[in-house]
Amino acid sequence: MSTALATEALARRFGGLVAVDEVTLRLRAGERAALIGPNGAGKTTLVNLLTGTIAPSSGRIFLEGRDVTALPAHRRARAGLVRTFQIRQLFDPLTPLEAVMLALLAARGRSLAPFRRLRREEALLEEARAVLRSVGLEGLRGEPTRTLPYGAQRLLELALALAGRPKVLLLDEPAAGVLREESREILQTIARLPRSVTVLLIEHDMDLVFRFAERILVMVQGRILADGSPREVAGDPRVRAAYLGGSIDVGG
Amino acid sequence: MADERTAEIAVSGAEDRAFGLAEPAGIGLLWAIALGALGTAWFFPLHLALAADILILALFALSLDLVLGFAGIVSLGHAAFFGTGAYVAGLLALAGWREPLSGLLAAGVVAGLLGLVASFLLLRGRDLSRLMVTLGLGMMLHEAANKAAWLTGGADGLQGIRIDPIAGLFAFDLFGRTAFFYSLSVTLLAVALLVRLATSPFGLALRAIRANALRARLLGIDVERHLVIAHGLGAGLAGIAGGLLAQTTQFVSLDVLAFQRSAEVLLVLLLGGAGNLWGAVVGAVVFKLAHETLASITVHYWTFWLGAMLVVLVLFASDGMTGLARQLAHRMRRRAGARRAPGS
Ligand SMILES: Nc1ncnc2c1ncn2[C@@H]1O[C@H](COP(=O)(O)OP(=O)(O)OP(=O)(O)O)[C@@H](O)[C@H]1O
Ligand SMILES: [Mg+2]
Numbered sequence: 001m002s003t004a005l006a007t008e009a010l011a012r013r014f015g016g017l018v019a020v021d022e023v024t025l026r027l028r029a030g031e032r033a034a035l036i037g038p039n040g041a042g043k044t045t046l047v048n049l050l051t052g053t054i055a056p057s058s059g060r061i062f063l064e065g066r067d068v069t070a071l072p073a074h075r076r077a078r079a080g081l082v083r084t085f086q087i088r089q090l091f092d093p094l095t096p097l098e099a100v101m102l103a104l105l106a107a108r109g110r111s112l113a114p115f116r117r118l119r120r121e122e123a124l125l126e127e128a129r130a131v132l133r134s135v136g137l138e139g140l141r142g143e144p145t146r147t148l149p150y151g152a153q154r155l156l157e158l159a160l161a162l163a164g165r166p167k168v169l170l171l172d173e174p175a176a177g178v179l180r181e182e183s184r185e186i187l188q189t190i191a192r193l194p195r196s197v198t199v200l201l202i203e204h205d206m207d208l209v210f211r212f213a214e215r216i217l218v219m220v221q222g223r224i225l226a227d228g229s230p231r232e233v234a235g236d237p238r239v240r241a242a243y244l245g246g247s248i249d250v251g252g
Numbered sequence: 253m254a255d256e257r258t259a260e261i262a263v264s265g266a267e268d269r270a271f272g273l274a275e276p277a278g279i280g281l282l283w284a285i286a287l288g289a290l291g292t293a294w295f296f297p298l299h300l301a302l303a304a305d306i307l308i309l310a311l312f313a314l315s316l317d318l319v320l321g322f323a324g325i326v327s328l329g330h331a332a333f334f335g336t337g338a339y340v341a342g343l344l345a346l347a348g349w350r351e352p353l354s355g356l357l358a359a360g361v362v363a364g365l366l367g368l369v370a371s372f373l374l375l376r377g378r379d380l381s382r383l384m385v386t387l388g389l390g391m392m393l394h395e396a397a398n399k400a401a402w403l404t405g406g407a408d409g410l411q412g413i414r415i416d417p418i419a420g421l422f423a424f425d426l427f428g429r430t431a432f433f434y435s436l437s438v439t440l441l442a443v444a445l446l447v448r449l450a451t452s453p454f455g456l457a458l459r460a461i462r463a464n465a466l467r468a469r470l471l472g473i474d475v476e477r478h479l480v481i482a483h484g485l486g487a488g489l490a491g492i493a494g495g496l497l498a499q500t501t502q503f504v505s506l507d508v509l510a511f512q513r514s515a516e517v518l519l520v521l522l523l524g525g526a527g528n529l530w531g532a533v534v535g536a537v538v539f540k541l542a543h544e545t546l547a548s549i550t551v552h553y554w555t556f557w558l559g560a561m562l563v564v565l566v567l568f569a570s571d572g573m574t575g576l577a578r579q580l581a582h583r584m585r586r587r588a589g590a591r592r593a594p595g596s
Contacts, residue, residue: 051470053466053470073469073470074469074470074471074472074473074474074475075472077469077470077471077472078472082470083470085467089464089466089467089470090464090467091459091460091463091464091467091468092463092464093459093463094456094459094460094463098456098460099460101456102453102456102457102473103471105453105456105457106457106468106471106472106473107471107472109472110453111453111454111456111457111478112453112454112457112477112478112481113452113453113454114448114449114452114454114455114481114485115448115449115452116452116453117448117451117452118451118453118455118456119451121453160467160471164471164472
């Protein structure tokens, strides 16, 4: 199977701290993988490196075989490397419809059009409504983002990523801080994505992880400690010792 | 049945509000300016000079609205572009190029190019550093114009500017009638352009960048490119405002580049409210009228009242007068809604 995303000895140091330590990994196209690890393991830093928000200290990144290490963040996003944020990153004054419209335009490199009229982009408007419908937000599309309930904001975060025409979707704790019911809903939306999208999910809730992932990567202190099927990882004594604390419910 | 219909209307109403500056609001602004200006010309024919003054200030504030209100670039040196436009228009006329429209276009182009170049200094850093850089650039240009007296006339300014009739038909007259209609036409054209821009993908992208540049970047938006273009356009419009002042008053003095002018236009925009185009125009009208009234009552205390206005603004209406109006409208709608609810 072809490789969607790969890294080669990717590393990032913050002063004396090695947040990401020579990580080499390969995500196959269409894969459903999860990245787990204790707080401060370097998961978000890895996503930041992959998407270009911070520069690596060393190592390389490949998107569909192409070296994107030097590509600026917006070009990587346009190439289909799309992420969500662990901590709310939204456009407060914009409505969900506006934000999703922007995501659609940006993914097509069409945001720099000063004389086009937004209202005339009927095909895109229709698509934006469809994206909002797919995450159950169509009823709130005209409200400013800052007035939306927290759960709806998490769904909007997801909607923005989906609108970005992802080839590889990096989801950094998409259900962080939402009620259990809502986190199910978010996971279901992710599970419904077509296989043309490769997904890497970062999540602390093991129940959700084992329900979703075909493959689990365990990160501890900046390194990938284990990498395998859920069964293999759950049975790995090093993982139990380092992270799971010996008690793990494989969810069935 | 009835309930379904109200729901339908509510949804399409939400849809209408779904594009920050809705097109109807923009077209409303065009009408408001046209009717307001023509009404002034009809009822106060002796105050055309003041009306033209207001229009030029409104245009200048609109150009800053693009830079600050839309792109979110804080500037304390916007007069640099206004002044550049004024000098370009003035110098062209003195050099013998007296055709007004091409002169005005040249003022906008030169100021816009300067704005493009300057914008690369504004990409790094956040609000405070941008404030300092724009302040510094403005001061440098002001001082340079002061020293280059061979070109700018120094403290004496550019005098004896003569401008040909507009389109060969309308000569500039003593009553300021031509100046007024010329300023009105240019302002309306600029507003139409800005409304178009504000309701375009580019306008949406700018508002998104202002709200969260990191997120915008990670959606695939080339943030720097958008900011450079917005700043260039804003500078160009400021140059046109400056050129308009030079052509209509037929005089350019050093204070077109002064810090006071940068601070004043910022105050005008904040007074009216940034980011919705209406605010720039409302701010210019209120500011100039307040100046006229207060200065005629208490000559020396204008700056006192100006300061008071600033304090009141920040404390009670941080979104300016248009923000205040929107809040009131929102509250009234809610009250009306609450009154209707028990019956339905
Ligand atoms: N910009 C930064 N500057 C300095 N240190 C940083 C920076 N970003 C992250 N770190 C450090 O790098 C380490 C890894 O952080 P990271 O946020 O990647 O962990 P994480 O696995 O995402 O944790 P969590 O599960 O809590 O989200 C932490 O020790 C963190 O303090
Ligand atoms: Mg994290």
